[in-house]
Amino acid sequence: MARDEQRPDKAMVDRSEGFGERLLGVLLDRAHEMPPALIAPLVAEEVARVGGRDVSILLQDYGQRMLVPLPGRRLTVGEPEPIGDSPAGTAFLQTTAVEVPQADGVRLYLPLLDGSDQVGVMALTLDTVDDDDRRLLRRLAGLVADTIVTKHSYTDRFFQARRREPMSLAAEIQWSLLPPLAMSVPQVKVAGILEPAYKVAGDSFDYALNDDILHLAMIDAMGHGLDAATMATVAIGAYRHARRAEIGLAEIYAFMDRAIAEQFGPDHFVTAQMMVLDIATGHLQWVNAGHPAPLLIRNHAVVQKLKSPTTLPVGFGGEQPLISEQTLRRGDRVLCFTDGLIEEHDAGEEQFGEEQLMSWVNHIERAEKGVRAVVRALSHALMDQRGGTTSDDATLLMIEWLGGAADHLATLD
Structure with missing residues (x-):
């Protein structure tokens, strides 16, 4: 069939504006x-x-514990x-609408999704x-979420609403570096x-999905405070530039x-772990520069540490690193973490350690669904075990490989 024969007659397609199009438009x-x-x-x-009232926009706070109202x-x-x-x-x-019957109608809670990142929740009440x-x-x-993400660069109000306690300058710098805290596509x-x-x-x-290749990096700059934040900024910038x-x-x-050594000298370093995952095949490759070994999780249980040869931390002039490889099965998860998570001590007791982790x-893994919920629950549980405080940063990054394809999202049928 010729291409022109496949196209609907423009005159026969109803292009008038309906109520929904007008509202969203x-x-x-x-x-x-x-x-x-x-x-x-x-x-x-x-x-x-549409007959709704009592609208609230709730944004996730930086600690991922509360949804705070936007004034x-x-x-x-x-x-x-x-x-x-x-x-x-x-x-x-759960990125799904929740309906709660009330005496005066139904209270709806709608996830605000920018792409697949959960920005927050919009709540409103309808009679029915x-x-x-x-x-x-x-x-x-969805449009409200996209608008919030677009406009947040033009104002401080969204940042201010999300803060539930004072933020250090170092943390301010680090948060400005981060990509969205979550990403979800059909394959990963x-x-x-x-x-x-x-x-x-x-x-x-940091991470980026370029066609079928997911790039990830986790870093831990030595020291604390502004010096560490500055070094982390250079490390992430160098990673993105090279990637x-x-x-x-x-x-x-x-x-x-080279970037860390030239900028900070021989006495400064950054531990790092860089990965690439082919989301079509599940082929994972990584370089470990001083980080703890990631954990491979299968069927909601840790099955092994992804041990690999380690090279010197970034900035120490290590030799060319060996590339480690692992083929994932569909549904496998990989958990990366910094050493602050396992080297911290339980409240007044011994070091936390990998076995307890x-x-x-x-x-x-048995109690929560979805990588966002697992990472959040795990981080908070570990923080609670440490008495709610930590002497070092403790960061988690989780990947779930699902495989398959996403081409169906580019068609209208």
């Missing part, structure tokens, strides 16, 4: 010029057009909602809810967390090594 049409402060009243107005004209600002035990938290962690409401409000929530999922959220200094991570030049893992290590991983 207003936000799309105005978003590029809209000051950040006007997002809230426009969203409240759009919700009112704004015509928004309902209540108390923060716990992520672990609330309808809003369920919507956030049908499938048309659900579809339209789900799409509206990624989630990370930093502790202590408001005082983290030398730990950081975007499309060179191999060994060459990326060498480039990062693996025990907690097995316990939480």
